[in-house]
Amino acid sequence: MTVPNGLLIAAPRSGSGKSTVTLGLQRALARRGMKVRGVKSGPDYIDTAFHAAATGRPAINLDSFAMSDATMAGLVAASSPDTDLFVAEGSMGLFDGVRGASGHTGASADVAALMGWPVILVLDVAGHAQSAAATALGCARFDPRIEVAGVILNNVASERHRRLVGVGFEQIGVPILGALDRDKTLTLPERHLGLVQAGETDDLEARLERLADTVAAAVDLDAMVAAAQPTRTVAGTDQTALRPPGQRIALARDRSFSFVYEHILAGWRQAGAEIVPFSPLADEAPPSDCDCCWLPGGYPELHAGALAAADVFLSGLRAFAESRPVHGECGGYMVLGRTLEDADGIIHAMADLLPVETSYAKRKLHLGYRIAEIVQETSFAPASTRLVGHEFHYAAITAFDPDPALAFATVTDAEGRDLGTAGHRIDRVSGSFFHAIAAR
Structure with missing residues (x-):
């Protein structure tokens, strides 16, 4: 070629x-x-x-x-x-x-x-x-x-x-x-x-x-x-950053949820998975014929009121999580939490599937590469898997359950400095501010 x-x-x-x-x-x-x-x-x-x-x-x-x-x-x-x-x-x-x-x-x-x-x-x-x-x-x-x-x-x-x-x-x-x-x-x-x-x-x-x-x-x-x-050719054809979380993946995709790497989706498709998009902003629930749900990052803080009012989406998400895995990255993690405070200081109820409360009114920049080691097995990564990615957001955590047994991952920065635990994993639901790019 x-x-x-x-x-x-x-x-x-x-x-x-x-x-x-x-x-x-x-x-x-x-x-x-x-x-x-x-x-x-x-x-x-x-x-x-x-x-x-x-x-x-x-x-x-x-x-x-x-x-x-x-x-x-x-x-x-x-x-x-x-x-x-x-x-x-x-x-x-x-x-x-x-x-x-x-x-x-x-x-x-x-x-x-x-x-x-x-x-x-x-x-x-x-x-x-x-x-x-x-x-x-x-x-x-x-x-x-x-x-x-x-x-x-x-x-x-x-x-x-x-x-x-x-x-x-x-x-x-x-x-x-x-x-x-x-x-x-x-x-x-x-x-x-x-x-x-x-x-x-x-x-x-x-x-x-x-x-x-x-x-x-x-x-x-x-x-x-x-x-x-x-273009210089280099030996190797590894493309998949992490295994598909399911065979039919319900992917939230609209103006609130759009930050997902195309190489991640391409790797899942190459492995035989099917991506089924749905829109929380249009008050759509995860499709019932899917076997997992993925909430990527995006700008939920700009649409917090609309998401809080999306009863079909929120109730459908909770029902979906009773029997199938759900994961949220960054903005998706915020929506899986209990509440989200917007820039005007208005607190909106979210899915209440993970014990975290976040605020965009109390802005603080979080930026940098992260190396995450998965604490508990998830649908897309066994326990102890190391994923490399990054964190980039302005949201502040205003309430958080620090129990290590509920953690999604332990995290270091690019230079190996210990940043403690990140995110949560409870039953079939997991999430964190970490965006995965590739496995290591």
């Missing part, structure tokens, strides 16, 4: 314009008739939905901390058919990650090095000119595993500014492949966990078309395609 070429769009820091450039490039090349496949480096389930909208093809996550080389290779191999070009988007700064083994820090540079994809740097040049080349040169020399094939300038103030920036790049010999003028209207709407979800973004198609028009006019698309390099 021929593996497509690829490249990775990265930046020295967050907020440089990676998403704008990536989405515009993906859509512009797709409009040319190329079969573009989006890739997101790191644990981000929102950006991949935008990649899918821009390209018309499901996007994948590659995470060098949470995934083995074999898992990442397997995901790329499975996505290679019907793909002409991988266009990957980095996370944070190009080299930003955790302290870990070489090649497994979670940094975007790890993904570029493993896959053999050249890096295109997006540089926000607001406030400087020739010095931008020094930043690019540092990125090019910092890690000998990667190649910086060119740069795209962002926030260019004028043609004179563009020429002055270009003087520095002539000195270091790194090509400028494009330059975008300052335009605040190009940004996508955001909320507390990042971009507003693709499915909630007003006029998404029009926005993507405008991004594509802007990138096509400002960037040398032919040079970008020519800069891409063949």
Whole structure:
């Protein structure tokens, strides 16, 4: 099988314009008739939905901390058919990650090095000119595993500014492949966990078309395609992060529950499971012909009143849990709890299946990789299974039963620091703030 070429769009820091450039490039090349496949480096389930909208093809996550080389290779191999070009988007700064083994820090540079994809740097040049080349040169020399094939300038103030920036790049010999003028209207709407979800973004198609028009006019698309390099093959085809929790999986999926990794669902389907979506916001109960229920993360705090009033959903969920397993990740865990306090301080009754109460009014950021060891066997993991994932939410726990016998998992951070127990497991119901990415 021929593996497509690829490249990775990265930046020295967050907020440089990676998403704008990536989405515009993906859509512009797709409009040319190329079969573009989006890739997101790191644990981000929102950006991949935008990649899918821009390209018309499901996007994948590659995470060098949470995934083995074999898992990442397997995901790329499975996505290679019907793909002409991988266009990957980095996370944070190009080299930003955790302290870990070489090649497994979670940094975007790890993904570029493993896959053999050249890096295109997006540089926000607001406030400087020739010095931008020094930043690019540092990125090019910092890690000998990667190649910086060119740069795209962002926030260019004028043609004179563009020429002055270009003087520095002539000195270091790194090509400028494009330059975008300052335009605040190009940004996508955001909320507390990042971009507003693709499915909630007003006029998404029009926005993507405008991004594509802007990138096509400002960037040398032919040079970008020519800069891409063949994807390096890596031994191994491991793709499944955790075993299917059942044969027919009732999956909550709407604006409250949308944070689920596509590679998890693809792994379950590959193992023979069937995914059956339902909508709690539409007051739908888990389908009775399913043998397990999965409540993924999302934004239940924004819809707490509607969920509390969804009597068919809540009563159906409780009845389902009497005979079949139910699991909740992050937002799903909050809904499985007793109450959820919204941003206005209004407390809403939830499913009351797990002994936890949460609040979005008392916001506190929880962010980072987590390594979880399952305490009690669940439908998707035997006891003592180690799962790698992350935690990313602003909810605070206002009441919690700390009994270790009821814990879902024991957890450490990326550096092995003990974070105690996480979540709960009572009878057939389990949940925690932990998002699983892969097994370890």
